[in-house]
Amino acid sequence: MNVQILSTKLITPSPPTPHHLQNLKVSWIDQFYPPRNFVPLIFYYPSNGDDQNNVERSKQLQKSLSETLTIFYPLAGRYIDDNLILDCNDKRVEYVEAQVNGCLSQLLEGGELETELRNHLAPHPVQPYHRPLVLIQFNMFESGGVAIGVCVTHRVADAYTIFAFINAWATACKLGIDKIEHTPSFQLSSFFPSRETISCPNPVIGDNQKIVMKRFVFTGAALSKLKAVARAGVNGSRQPTRLEVVTAVIWKTLTMVARGNDGRLRPSILSHPINLRGKTAMPIPNNSCGNFATLALSHFTADKESKVQLHDFVDRVHNGIKKKVADCAKVSSDDELFRMATKIGMETTEAFIKGKVDFYIFKSVCRMPIYEANFGWGKPGWFSGCNTGVEMVFLIDTKDGDGIEAWLSLEENRMILFQENPDIKAFTGQGP
Structure with missing residues (x-):
């Protein structure tokens, strides 16, 4: 099994983020997380026998993602370390389409080889200081089934935030953007203003450690x-x-x-x-x-x-x-x-x-x-x-x-x- 990247796109919030929301200060709690620390997650969906093809699924995912980003607008921005702000100027998130030449059932039941393959189903930032805060990879298996890999920088989101975003996106894709019941608040920095004295080292990994x-x-x-x-x-x-x-x-x-x-x-x-x-x-x-x-x-x-x-x-x-x-x-x-x-x-x-x-x-x-x-x-x-x-x-x-x-x-x-x-x-x- 291998993963072939078919296309890479940038998804913009629609409609655009209002001007008064475009500069968001991070909180000092955010500062404790290194900017290069990303959280990769993968959701697996076996084939359910419906007639909808993956091209249409991908189109729906992209449309609903664009709509959801209007609510979770900071995730479409860029982190500016010098100013301790999120530039919420609709810089977009990355959306990748990939083809996997194998069956999803093989992956779920397989051994060590499939464990390594799994790491290729979620996108990994190469230049984290310049890349989007959110990267998404839509993986299509040749015998049916899909996997959605999501990678979010920890500097702007904890687990609660990530799952709130993903489930809101899923609701928008299935039922429509107006069916999202709980909208997020991004006001933590007003309670916990950023501080210039905070530094957070990355965990140290030995040179020869695998x-x-x-x-x-x-x-x-x-x-x-x-x-x-x-x-x-x-x-x-x-x-x-x-x-x-x-x-x-x-x-x-x-x-x-x-x-x-x-x-x-x-x-x-x-x-x-x-x-x-x-x-x-x-x-x-x-x-x-x-x-x-x-x-x-x-x-x-x-x-x-x-x-x-x-x-x-x-x-x-x-x-x-x-x-x-x-x-x-x-x-x-x-x-x-x-x-x-x-x-x-x-x-x-x-x-x-x-x-x-x-x-x-x-x-x-x-x-x-x-x-x-x-x-x-x-x-x-x-x-x-x-x-x-x-x-x-x-x-x-x-x-x-x-x-x-x-x-x-x-x-x-x-x-x-x-x-x-x-x-x-x-x-x-x-x-x-």
Whole structure:
């Protein structure tokens, strides 16, 4: 299987963005995300047997995308670093049509080769400082079925914003632009004005590291067993959540892999994103788009060999998230949130630079509407991310909503050790 690019177009908002909306200051929360940090996502749509051809589908996608960009107008702009603004002057988004010489079913059921192919189904910016903020790739499979790859720069959008945009676009394509029920607000910078002193380094990747990505599936039944194991050691009657037990078993396994390489337990920090909408004491609209999230940190101190049971890691994850949510509920001003974010930034940056503490990045879109994007030919049959070349764990719901898929990006040798761990083999079905 290979992917052939057929055409590349630039899609403009229609009608144009009004003049008074064309200069949008970014917030200081946006500034914490490197401009070159893009989020690639892929939605897969198996053939449903209808008569509509892909040429017509592509035309509908382009027309509805143009209309949707009038509502999500900052996404059609360009980021200007020197001025800390988004130039919302309808500079357009990139739309690519591609042909895949194979069947979508092969891709969904295949192995390592198809895993690498998947990375070509979402566009990747070559010159991120000059490219559009949003890139879209419409992939047509020769035996039916399509895949839509979307790549958005993190500097202007968090997960909530990205899925709000994609689902609004899907609604416009299927039902019409007037059927979009929830319009976005882009006023976060009025609550959190940009600051000149912020810098955010990119994660450092070793020169000789090869980062591979694999999927590990925790079914609903497997999660029930994991919860039972974790609950046996948890104080009180608290029932661990799906997210807690999956995060805990992966973190525990990564800790064991690190011990195998280093000969001793190593301290580590784990980060989980927290959506701040509805979680602070500030009057922020829940439909605010941009970046409005923070990180919950959990710590492993490596001081006791006995504290490496699953329930120990579940407690650490639970306590880290619980504390962060409680702290955010007290935030009533811009300065309070800034102090909190700065402290997190200093701690995580130090972990990156000094290397004395392992730092594990977890991203989760569980319980987000990833399977609601119906462009007129049904909801997605599947959804995935791509290998971004950074070690991290990306968690998404299985389509039935009961399980969790963990997409793990890890250095090649560590991945070999990780997938052979008894816990991982016992509780996952290793997918393509």
